[in-house]
Amino acid sequence: xxxxxxxxxxxxxxxxxxxxxxxxxxxxxxxxxxxxxxxxxxxxxxxxxxxxxxxxxxxxxxxxxxxxxxxxxxxxxxxxxxxxxxxxxxxxxxxxxxxxxxxxxxxxxxxxxxxxxxxxxxxxxxxxxxxxxxxxxxxxxxxxxxxxxxxxxxxxxxxxxxxxxxxxxxxxxxxxxxxxxxxxxxxxxxxxxxxxxxxxxxxxxxxxxxxxxxxxxxxxxxxxxxxxxxxxxxxxxxxxxxxxxxxxxxxxxxxxxxxxxxxxxxxxxxxxxxxxxxxxxxxxxxxxxxxxxxxxxxxxxxxxxxxx
Amino acid sequence: xxxxxxxxxxxxxxxxxxxxxxxxxxxxxxxxxxxxxxxxxxxxxxxxxxxxxxxxxxxxxxxxxxxxxxxxxxxxxxxxxxxxxxxxxxxxxxxxxxxxxxxxxxxxxxxxxxxxxxxxxxxxxxxxxxxxxxxxxxxxxxxxxxxxxxxxxxxxxxxxxxxxxxxxxxxxxxxxxxx
Numbered sequence: 340x341x342x343x344x345x346x347x348x349x350x351x352x353x354x355x356x357x358x359x360x361x362x363x364x365x366x367x368x369x370x371x372x373x374x375x376x377x378x379x380x381x382x383x384x385x386x387x388x389x390x391x392x393x394x395x396x397x398x399x400x401x402x403x404x405x406x407x408x409x410x411x412x413x414x415x416x417x418x419x420x421x422x423x424x425x426x427x428x429x430x431x432x433x434x435x436x437x438x439x440x441x442x443x444x445x446x447x448x449x450x451x452x453x454x455x456x457x458x459x460x461x462x463x464x465x466x467x468x469x470x471x472x473x474x475x476x477x478x479x480x481x482x483x484x485x486x487x488x489x490x491x492x493x494x495x496x497x498x499x500x501x502x503x504x505x506x507x508x509x510x511x512x513x514x515x516x517x518x519x520x521x522x523x524x525x526x527x528x529x530x531x532x533x534x535x536x537x538x539x540x541x542x543x544x545x546x547x548x549x550x551x552x553x554x555x556x557x558x559x560x561x562x563x564x565x566x567x568x569x570x571x572x573x574x575x576x577x578x579x580x581x582x583x584x585x586x587x588x589x590x591x592x593x594x595x596x597x598x599x600x601x602x603x604x605x606x607x608x609x610x611x612x613x614x615x616x617x618x619x620x621x622x623x624x625x626x627x628x629x630x631x632x633x634x635x636x637x638x639x640x641x642x643x644x645x646x647x
Numbered sequence: 648x649x650x651x652x653x654x655x656x657x658x659x660x661x662x663x664x665x666x667x668x669x670x671x672x673x674x675x676x677x678x679x680x681x682x683x684x685x686x687x688x689x690x691x692x693x694x695x696x697x698x699x700x701x702x703x704x705x706x707x708x709x710x711x712x713x714x715x716x717x718x719x720x721x722x723x724x725x726x727x728x729x730x731x732x733x734x735x736x737x738x739x740x741x742x743x744x745x746x747x748x749x750x751x752x753x754x755x756x757x758x759x760x761x762x763x764x765x766x767x768x769x770x771x772x773x774x775x776x777x778x779x780x781x782x783x784x785x786x787x788x789x790x791x792x793x794x795x796x797x798x799x800x801x802x803x804x805x806x807x808x809x810x811x812x813x814x815x816x817x818x819x820x821x822x823x824x825x826x
Binding site: 372383643 | 724764769
C-alpha cells in the first residue's frame, strides 16, 4: 500500500493528488467504523497527541479530539489562554516542554501564518496544522472535498464556487489547492476588497456577480465573514454585504439547477446564508462536520504510521 | 523459490463440502448463526461455504458478513508501510448470535485475536467459533485453535501456504511455497 509522501500535514500545498486519494480511501473505512455501535479502534494505543490551540476554536478542536480518541490515542489539550505563553514563553519552548512529556504528534492552531512549518523545522514530532492565520487549514479543505465527492461522486470536473472573504480565509486557500489538485474548476466571488490581487495565478476564476457565479457552479462554498480579522472596513455594511453576496432560498430557487451548499462554520445566520438555506436538503453543512472526524482520523492514522 | 501443490481443486471441493456439512450439523437452519469471513482472504472461503449450504443443502437465508481487522492488529507501525484496510460489511445484528469466523489459513493466531476484538464493536455474540481451511500446526503465538479445520499442515517458518481461489486467482489450488 502506498503511504503519505509527507511526515507532517502543514498544508495542502505540500500534498500530492495520490496523498489526497489515500486519505479519502482511509477516511471511507473510518466512516464505516463510526457507524458501528462501538466507534473506537485500538490502532493508536501507543501514541500521544497534544492539541495546542493558540487561537479559539470549538468545532475543529472537538473534531480532532474526537478523532484522536476514536483511534485510542492519549490526548492532552492546551490553550494559550490559560498558559505560560501569557508569561512570555516562546512557541518552541512551549512545544518542547510538551514534547518532553513524550508526545508523538502535535495538532496546532496558531494565529500566525507559517507557524506549523516553523515548528516542524525545530521540533521532533509529527505536526498537523489545524489552521495557521490566513494561510492554510488543510483538514478543513480535505473534509470539504471529501463531502463533495460523497455528494457528487467525484471532485474532478466539478465547478466549485467559493463565496465571501477570500482575502482572510485559510479555508479558501486550502480549498483552492485541494480542488485544483483534484481537477475541479474553481471560481471565487466576493467584494473586490476581499479578493486577493493576482488570485488568478492560482488557476482560479473571479466573478463579481453572485447570480452568474451560482448559475455556473455545481457547489457553492459560503465562507464566514470573519469580523475578528476585519480590522478595517472592507464593505460598507453587513446588510449591504448580505444583499450582494448572501444566499437565500428565493435566489437558489430562481437558478436553472440545484446546487450543493457548503459552509465551513460557524455560520452567521442571515449574513452569508439564510436559515432556510442552511437547513435545506441542498445543504451538506452537517455532513461536512460528520466527515471531519473521519478525515482527521485518516490523517492522524496515516501520519502516525510513519512515526518510528 | 519452489512450490508444491498441497491441495488440488478436487481435494478443495471435497473439503469444502465436508466443512459445510460439519457447520450444518452444529447450526442446523442457521437461524441464530452468522458467518463472518475475515478480510482479505477469508471472504472467498466464506462465500463458497455459504453457496454450498444454500444451493446443495437447501439452507434458508444465511447472514454472511465480512470483517476487516486492520485497525485492531497489534503490528500497526511495526511494518515499513501503513496497513491497508479492507471493507467491513456486517449489515445484520450479531448480538446473542453464534458467530463463525472463517479464514483461509490459521498461522500465528494474531489475526483471529484481532478479529475477536473487532467483532466486539458490533455487539456481544453468544458464542464465537473458528473455521479454517488450512491449520498450520506448531506455529501459534497465541492459544487459539479452530473448531473446524480443512487440513492440518506442518510447515516450517521459511515456508508459506498460498491459497488460490477461482474467483480471484483463476484456479482453486493450495501451494506450499519454499522461499
